[in-house]
Amino acid sequence: xxxxxxxxxxHRDGASTDGDARVDPICGMSVMRSxxxxxxxxxxxxxxxxxxxxxxxxxxxxAH
Ligand SMILES: [Zn+2]
Numbered sequence: 049x050x051x052x053x054x055x056x057x058x059h060r061d062g063a064s065t066d067g068d069a070r071v072d073p074i075c076g077m078s079v080m081r082s083x084x085x086x087x088x089x090x091x092x093x094x095x096x097x098x099x100x101x102x103x104x105x106x107x108x109x110x111a112h
Contacts, residue, residue, distance in 0.1 A: 049106075068081040068082065069081075070094065070095060070096040070101050070110070072089050072096060072097050073095055073106060074097065074105045074106055075098060075102055076103035077098045077099060079096040079097060080096070081096060083096075083098075084096035084097060084098075085091050085097055085098060085100050085102075085103065086098045086099075086100050086102070086103030087103075087108070088106055090110070095100050
């Protein structure tokens with residue numbers, strides 16, 4: 049079906065979200081690496097945050 053093909057092609061073009069987007073664990077927004085206000089790593093998992101406030105909330109959560 050054409051619709052499926054279009055989607056697949058768009059994905060491989062790479063202009064949009066998939067590859068680099070993560071869900072901000074605090075507010076649930078989808079954040080791209082290039083748009084992230086802050087990045088935290090936990091082991092080998094990276095978290096991207098929409099704002100510094102979310103990163104601080106994450107730090108607080110993981111501090112204890
Ligand atoms: Zn956020």
